[in-house]
Amino acid sequence: MDVRAPRTACLLVTLGATFALAAAWYFQLVVGLAPCPLCLTQRIPYYVAVPVALAVAVLISRGYDRAPRFGLGLLALLMLGNAGVAIYHAGVEWQFWQGPTTCSGTAPMAVGDIMSALKTAHVPRCDEAAWRLFGISMAGWNALIALSLAGIAALGAIPARRAR
Numbered sequence: 001m002d003v004r005a006p007r008t009a010c011l012l013v014t015l016g017a018t019f020a021l022a023a024a025w026y027f028q029l030v031v032g033l034a035p036c037p038l039c040l041t042q043r044i045p046y047y048v049a050v051p052v053a054l055a056v057a058v059l060i061s062r063g064y065d066r067a068p069r070f071g072l073g074l075l076a077l078l079m080l081g082n083a084g085v086a087i088y089h090a091g092v093e094w095q096f097w098q099g100p101t102t103c104s105g106t107a108p109m110a111v112g113d114i115m116s117a118l119k120t121a122h123v124p125r126c127d128e129a130a131w132r133l134f135g136i137s138m139a140g141w142n143a144l145i146a147l148s149l150a151g152i153a154a155l156g157a158i159p160a161r162r163a164r
Contacts, residue, residue, distance in 0.1 A: 006060050038089040053071075080147075
């Protein structure tokens with residue numbers, strides 16, 4: 001399987017994004033780990049990547065050449081952006097930097113805000129990793145997956161060198 005082949009790259013991005021979403025939903029619905037706001041943000045690029053990658057694969061099967069390369073480049077940028085958010089989230093979990101005040105508990109609350117906050121649903125904290133495997137949190141694993149998918153998409157976008 002040639003990863004540099006645009007069609008293969010599209011299918012691998014589709015499978016990788018689908019796997020990442022399935023894992024996120026599994027941890028949420030089966031394991032019971034509620035996603036924090038940053039976790040939910042990290043899902044959005046995968047929701048976009050699946051149909052885009054499938055559409056690009058259809059364009060490839062219909063003989064288009066430039067549009068699929070543009071689509072794969074777009075997928076690579078999308079996954080790089082997702083990796084950036086995931087790295088940011090992992091850094092918040094490791095306390096390397098401060099996270100958003102909406103989910104890391106860093107902003108002081110006024111008395112009126114405390115009462116209204118007690119009435120609303122619990123927002124999971126972004127600065128506490130709910131699960132780790134080999135010391136890497138879900139945000140860290142997401143960064144690795146997104147970087148891998150960005151690399152695959154970028155390789156698929158690069159035109160193959162023609163033999164002379």
